[in-house]
Amino acid sequence: MKEMTAMNTERAPVSSSLAREAEVAKSNKTKSASGKESRNVWLPIGFGFLFLILWQLKIFHKLFHLELYQLPLPSAIAEAIHSNGDLLWNYSLYTGSEMIGGCLIGSAIGLLAAIIASFLPKAGKGAITLLAALNAVPIVALAPVMNNWFGDGVASKIAIVSIMTMATMAVSAYKGLRSVEPAYLELMQAYAAGRFTVFAKLRFRLALPAIFTALKINMATGIIGAIVGEFFISSRGLGFLLSDQIKLGNMPIAWSCIVIAAVLGIALYYLIQLIERFAIPWHAAQRKQAS
Amino acid sequence: MSLGREKEKEIRIDDVSMVFGRKGREVTALSSVSFDIYRSEFVSLLGPSGCGKSTLLRLLADLLQPTSGRITIGEEVPREVRLKRKYGIVFQSPTLFEWRTVKDNIELPMEVLGLKKSEYSAISNRLIDMVGLTKFKDHYPWQLSGGMQQRVAIARALSLDPPILLMDEPFSALDEFTKEKLQLDLLDIQKQTNKTIVFVTHSIPEAVFLSDRVVIMSAHPGRVHSILEMEREEGSYEQIRNSGRFHEMTAKVRECFQLSKQQLHA
Numbered sequence: 197m198k199e200m201t202a203m204n205t206e207r208a209p210v211s212s213s214l215a216r217e218a219e220v221a222k223s224n225k226t227k228s229a230s231g232k233e234s235r236n237v238w239l240p241i242g243f244g245f246l247f248l249i250l251w252q253l254k255i256f257h258k259l260f261h262l263e264l265y266q267l268p269l270p271s272a273i274a275e276a277i278h279s280n281g282d283l284l285w286n287y288s289l290y291t292g293s294e295m296i297g298g299c300l301i302g303s304a305i306g307l308l309a310a311i312i313a314s315f316l317p318k319a320g321k322g323a324i325t326l327l328a329a330l331n332a333v334p335i336v337a338l339a340p341v342m343n344n345w346f347g348d349g350v351a352s353k354i355a356i357v358s359i360m361t362m363a364t365m366a367v368s369a370y371k372g373l374r375s376v377e378p379a380y381l382e383l384m385q386a387y388a389a390g391r392f393t394v395f396a397k398l399r400f401r402l403a404l405p406a407i408f409t410a411l412k413i414n415m416a417t418g419i420i421g422a423i424v425g426e427f428f429i430s431s432r433g434l435g436f437l438l439s440d441q442i443k444l445g446n447m448p449i450a451w452s453c454i455v456i457a458a459v460l461g462i463a464l465y466y467l468i469q470l471i472e473r474f475a476i477p478w479h480a481a482q483r484k485q486a487s
Numbered sequence: 488m489s490l491g492r493e494k495e496k497e498i499r500i501d502d503v504s505m506v507f508g509r510k511g512r513e514v515t516a517l518s519s520v521s522f523d524i525y526r527s528e529f530v531s532l533l534g535p536s537g538c539g540k541s542t543l544l545r546l547l548a549d550l551l552q553p554t555s556g557r558i559t560i561g562e563e564v565p566r567e568v569r570l571k572r573k574y575g576i577v578f579q580s581p582t583l584f585e586w587r588t589v590k591d592n593i594e595l596p597m598e599v600l601g602l603k604k605s606e607y608s609a610i611s612n613r614l615i616d617m618v619g620l621t622k623f624k625d626h627y628p629w630q631l632s633g634g635m636q637q638r639v640a641i642a643r644a645l646s647l648d649p650p651i652l653l654m655d656e657p658f659s660a661l662d663e664f665t666k667e668k669l670q671l672d673l674l675d676i677q678k679q680t681n682k683t684i685v686f687v688t689h690s691i692p693e694a695v696f697l698s699d700r701v702v703i704m705s706a707h708p709g710r711v712h713s714i715l716e717m718e719r720e721e722g723s724y725e726q727i728r729n730s731g732r733f734h735e736m737t738a739k740v741r742e743c744f745q746l747s748k749q750q751l752h753a
């Protein structure tokens with residue numbers, strides 16, 4: 197291939213046109229507006245604070261005719277979190293591990309199912325449709341059964357969350373794996389790439405955005421699964437504490453559970469977003485931010 | 488390189504027809520196409536949109552199977568040629584992987600073949616220099632202009648140094664200067680490596696400048712209208728482009744091209 201180095205470097209018009217293209221491409225690249233990105237962060241934070249202030253000033257109480265025991269003030273909730281710190285921390289870890297464990301196991305099974313199905317074009321589609329039916333199973337029905345199978349510890353809630361999340365991942369990842377433009381398949385075919393090479397070098401890469409989207413949805417589903425699961429079967433965890441304290445009329449502690457669950461959900465969402473940014477920097481959503 | 492005629496036939500296209508679609512809604516993309524391409528020959532396919540140029544290229548690449556007829560490349564069927572990676576292909580669109588840098592995109596065929604990075608890194612660097620993307624080798628496709636993307640696709644097609652090159656309008660998205668440079672580079676490559684090149688184009692001057700022979704096709708159904716022999720001259724780009732012969736041949740091709748289009752409307 198030595199011959200291919202032949203290059204007409206002495207052709208001035210050519211190099212100038214290349215230089216012009218270089219300029220264009222560079223200016224496209226450096227135009228990334230860091231101002232826009234920081235505005236994206238501060239806006240929700242600003243709104244969050246405004247919301248808290250209105251809440252603390254009892255605006256919502258007046259609007260919806262609520263009493264303080266029905267909707268405690270942010271200061272009272274903060275006080276409750278502070279004075280029950282150890283308990284809430286332990287329960288957060290407990291519920292968090294149910295949620296993350298279930299979400300990871302469910303997503304892993306779903307992804308594996310999607311990958312296997314993607315290799316079986318005809319049978320695969322039917323199998324995924326069948327798996328999607330899991331989404332229709334109500335958690336209310338699932339909880340007692342899982343309690344019966346796995347007891348009232350972490351395992352039953354992990355099972356609930358797994359079942360609730362695997363279908364979403366399977367359907368989403370399968371769609372991603374199968375939605376390859378024909379031109380790219382032709383390219384791989386032209387280079388005599390086998391099915392596994394096409395999977396590893398093309399399909400899986402193209403499916404990554406769909407996989408991350410499913411993970412984010414699954415984290416949210418996971419919180420619901422873990423907390424509602426604890427309503428039915430548990431003597432520990434944020435969901436247990438929440439339902440227990442509401443029964444006792446201890447609203448500030450009940451609300452601390454809600455706040456912590458929300459913070460946990462938001463934190464995990466951003467964690468996945470961060471991983472996504474490293475895993476698929478080419479993805480359109482991030483690309484738009486960069487240009 | 489009219490010497491090519493004394494050489495052996497490399498590609499035989501024998502009564503090839505291609506019909507798309509199911510019964511009742513058939514589209515005849517190619518109808519009884521027959522011609523041969525000699526080893527180390529530069530053949531251009533010229534014709535109106537929809538006359539089946541891309542289809543013919545896909546048939547040669549074994550990305551489609553003809554409805555009837557036979558294609559032989561060397562002593563082999565297209566499938567064997569594909570599996571042995573004896574051709575490089577440039578599609579009408581760049582088809583780059585957006586998660587791969589310029590360098591990684593060019594290395595894809597070598598990676599798929601199972602070569603080691605240490606073996607192919609030097610090759611891809613040379614190709615990057617050749618297509619003038621040295622400063623951009625770590626850029627991603629979305630950071631490149633359309634013309635730059637197409638140059639990456641060309642370099643990728645050359646990466647395995649295949650004896651046959653199939654190119655579908657590879658230069659149509661490029662500016663004049665880059666086009667000129669790459670046309671000359673392509674001729675250099677062909678002269679030095681004796682590649683057989685099948686080149687689809689819409690541009691009559693480009694076909695005349697590059698080709699040993701120009702195959703003019705007509706549409707609906709796609710057929711070979713005529714095959715014109717070019718006389719390639721020695722000299723600089725400007726000398727050739729300004730020569731009387733070049734203008735003569737361009738006029739001749741244009742005339743045939745017009746005839747092939749009239750046939751379409753008749």
Ligand SMILES: Nc1ncnc2c1ncn2[C@@H]1O[C@H](COP(=O)(O)OP(=O)(O)OP(=O)(O)O)[C@@H](O)[C@H]1O
Nearest residue numbers: 507508514515516535536537538539540541542543
């Ligand atoms: N996969 C396909 N399915 C159905 N019809 C097709 C397919 N590919 C091509 N055709 C039809 O075959 C004909 C020839 O198409 P082809 O793409 O080969 O034309 P072309 O000469 O390359 O045109 P252009 O210059 O616009 O690229 C067209 O009528 C097109 O509609």
Ligand SMILES: [Mg+2]
Nearest residue numbers: 540541579655
């Ligand atoms: Mg075409």
